[in-house]
Amino acid sequence: MRLSLMPHRRTPTAASAALVIATGLLAGPVAAPAQAAAPGGRTIVVAPAGAKNADDKGPGSVGRPLATLEEAQRRARDAAAEGRRDVTVELLDGTYRLTAPLRFDAADSGRNGHTVIWKARRGAHPVLSGAEPVTGWELDDAATGVYKAQVGTGSDSRQLYVDGALAQRARLKLARDDIKLNADGFTIDNPDLAYLAELPDQKRIDFQAKLSFTNRFAPVQSISGSTVVMQQPAWDNNTYGYDTIQSPFRTPTFSLLNSRKFLDEPGEWYLDTSAGTLYYKPLAGQDLSRARVELPRLESLVQVGGTYDEPVRNLRFEGLTFTGTTWLHPGTPDGYANQQTGVFISGVQPHRPEDAFTSCAFGCKGFEGSRNGWAQTPAAVQVSAAEGVGFVGDTFVNLGSVGLGIGNDANAHASGVGLGAHHVTVTGSTFTASAGGGIVVGGVRPDAHHPSDPRMANTDIRLSDNRVYSTAREYLDQDAIFASYVTRLTIEHNYVSDMPYTGIGVGFGWGANDPGGSPEYLKRGLYDFQPVYDTPTTSTDVRLVGNHVRNVVQTMFDAGCIYTLSAMPRSTIDENYCENSGQLGLYFDEGSRYLSAHRNVFVDTAAQWAHANNQNSNRTGDLTLIGNYTTNPAITGIVDGQRGNTARDNTTVTAGDLPSEAERVIDRAGPTGPYRTPR
16 A cells, blocks of 8 residues: 555545535434344334324334423433333434433433433434524625524524534624734724724624634623723633733734624624524525524533432433534633633633733733633533443534533533543544534543542543544634543544644643642742642543544644643553644643653654653653654654653655555554444
């Protein structure tokens, strides 16, 4: 076999994401293997609203299915409580439009070694949606080609999906010299923008700043003359720390979003919540009488969460599609003060000095005091305080935030109970075309890395044979797969592609929470706000094996195919295939330690195939890189024999003439078995 610069097998790409949705292939590129119910198990059949013969008083059979998911859940709970058999809820074909999230707690658990399974009936492609279809379009403005439809009042959305693609909120791009930033907002220096002061609904207008590794949102408070005042604490928090709006690490891109006046480009939309009117300017050739337009109404679809005393146990979801959510938090006065990978500052910061706009534009002691209170982006499907939960052959598509969150901090779980995820598996599932990243495992607050209750630790998480591609379309800072603090984490044989930022990220904390702390963060003043820990974090025994990562770091910067932070004892990065990274291959950022990388293949990384951030006084080191193959020989920060590092027998190759061992790694990378895409 000889490697070309094209992917070595047929794989989904950005262009195919919308096709997968629009053609109805919502069960994913590869269907889940059929798994029959255990002998003697109980099967409950449910149909979507309006289905023929559906009746909540009937037997719940194929000929007379139940009419609601609520009744199916009630019966499944009763059957599971008997503890004598597996219980299967089979969903017939169609779209189940939810008016509230499905909530699973300990009462939904399988007992005595049995499992409760929510699955697609054989041959069906059931869709759980938090959106409503939009029809009845009529021309609003012939001169601009904008159409409108009535959608009712009483709710809002930051996302709209048209034919399976995330549409762009009405946007006004700002030149850097159009505005002058200040501690309260900015002044307008371009007279052509004087009309902004006359706009209605000014508090619904967002300012977006796309920077280096952060993508920030803050809502407007008011526009008067040339003065724009921003809502607080969103503006304070977005101008605080590193890669800030006023002091970015690379040339910024600024925009204003969400005014009817900005709606001038094909594919843009605006929702007038007061009048209940949705406006949209179709793309070339798009016929709104035929287009599938979905307006999300819910912020989450499925919430799996018990308590540490009574966790959810033995629950599985198979062959289901989760779609149609929004996430409203960035439009609140809190904004989205992104720090990295979907983690953001939230609320008024007590240690922020009055002159922080200037004194904390590039870090400061007060900013360090904010770290332990950072929040996480909530997922559309949430799992915490749970054991033995699985997702098999599911599809997560057109969602307003992260697709699946496993054991995140409590703030990211509607149950109010975070962390505590044990023996959770995600297999053969697809994550694509959503506003946020695919999968997020673990939390970032102190209980995530040094739990006050041992049951909080996230343990034994396995992500295998999944496809995560063409997602994080709005929250560009989010990874395809990100895991913070987990004990025994396996990420293997996944396909990751077409991402704005990092492909797979593991670890958090910049080394500051590892035993003995970090001299760098001692200098920054972090330990005035938290202890220097003398015990390891929960992040150990991490395995990244056989993944195929391509076309990443396409929009943002300071990222790579695989990115790590902090110490991870006994962790391995082996036999992964990385091609066409917009920056780095392996990125060992601050405090990364005790990781080994063997027999990985890197083709066309724009920058170094491996880089370790050991600048300042970071304790990055104890890294082992042996037997890797790369078309770009550049490597920085990892010198054999220095800082405990081993770097040897790594081979520079050409894409058209690879050694047989490199070809073997490429051929085996990505999903396997029934989830492998035929070549």
